[in-house]
Amino acid sequence: MNSAPLPTRAGYQAPASSLPPRAGLGLKSEHFKQVLEQAPDLGFFEVHAENYMVAGGPFHHYLGLIRERYPLSLHGVGLSIGGEGPLDSAHLERLAALNERYQPQAFSEHLAWSSHGPVFLNDLLPLAYDKPTLQRVCEHIDQVQNRLGRSMLLENPATYLQFQRSTLDEAEFIAEVVQRSGCGLLLDVSNLYLSCINHQRDPLAYLQALPLQAVGEIHLAGFAEDRDSLGDRLLIDDHGAAVDAAVWALYRQVLQRIGPMPTLIERDNQVPAFAVLQAEAAQAEALLRAARVQP
Template sequence: MALPIAAGVGLKPEHVDEILATRPELGFFEVHAENYMGEGGLPHHQLAAIAGRYPLSLHGVGLSIGGEGDLDRDHLKRLRRLVERYRPASFSEHLAWSTHASTFFNDLLPLPYTPETLERVARHVAETQAFLGARMLLENPSTYLVFEESTIDEIDFLAAVSERTGCGLLLDVNNVVVSSINHRLDPVAYIDRFPLDKVGEIHLAGYDEVVDEAGERLLIDAHASPVLPDVFDLYRHVLKRAGPLPTLVEWDNDVPEFPVLFAEAQRVAAALEDARRGLPEAALRRSAA
């Protein structure tokens, strides 16, 4: 099963009653897997009600795919119970690490791109897919530093993991802008080299901006505001190259009232419709398949 080619938003508990009452025209909802690893209660009651009406995308933030140690088997078991319970249309995780030994960090930490890291990430992705019995999507990170020991380009790294494991990719366009500005790179050139044929879902979000010690722009992947114009322009470039793809608006902090979030999804839906109109007939048939 795959996500519908439509606009989706992250599901927030404070919005559930309004969503169930109004049935907004949305393609899907996405939830963070770790928020639903308890056995029952109100979170599962709400999620079951939503899942009965909309496709779900399950987005993990705690698997630590890039961690040096073995994957946490208990965490994998909880993930599998969620997958079996809700049968999500998509499961995704981050190209990052967040654990070391018995320590759990609140951040998604970056990785050096080396042959050793590639081997480890590919092994963990393959193990996750085999354990869940489902193909996963791996998300490109937002980064604030570059490792001197990195010997593999990020796009080549992601493409290699996909080729070795058969996993798909989640293209976070906001992360592309954040990382590109922080490292003085060209975000359009990044997209033009990205293996868009592997992309199963797109993420959009807002960023915060500060000035670093050198007086240069520093972008923070904040998820606390509307999608900014440069991110949306780059998203349109992605659609021009790849055609319409399932697209999520992430707004996880300073969460607004639901109509504000829904308006963001409607902007995305309009861009997807523009992309459909720009496709030749053969590509439209592939997009609808």
């Protein structure tokens, strides 16, 4: 790339994540009372920012109590970092208010777009990986980081198609964004595996090409499986099942390369009993402990 790197701001030189290198869970409303009553031994909780963009109510009541006991990761799903239009300034202000209110140990968003003009699409849609998109994404991240006064984490996407006009591969694009914007990386191991299977890439080669030194949090989630029109495997990022064995194996590879990292178990659909999620978090915690003692 010949373009000069975008400057990073002195005001947010602190790490993009100060979460403990332990396993955490996505906080679901059906588990609020159980979390407060049982005080489970978990490293942190993560919430979707858009669920808390109201002034008050029970969600804020319970999150405030839980935030007193646990570190918090705030995860955005609607900022449309990759959108062609300008960022929604009202949405960004609501994010800033949430960050100020809860002082989370990490804030993250997706490398995707979800809006076009006044229309919001309830999906995380893919980008063309070329120089104009790279510049636009970096400018949007710079705007977010300036407004929040902190570095953010950018999540690698789950994708089902690729653009012919792309001139960079996905891992190279992400590495350029991280280097130019100064943001960190939320490494979604499930998304990495899913996208590599869908596009017939080598997951380990993709992993090696990422800026692993910038990882501040890891996500693990389940997926659904189908077949495309040619009969090939098609993995769908539905967050509705347990973490797949292949994803656990890839997660071990990640830990061997970068050591223990804050690791979230995601489950957004077909949410099971809290004990089931705790068991998956315990599985991640065991691997994190093993990574701490490896030579």
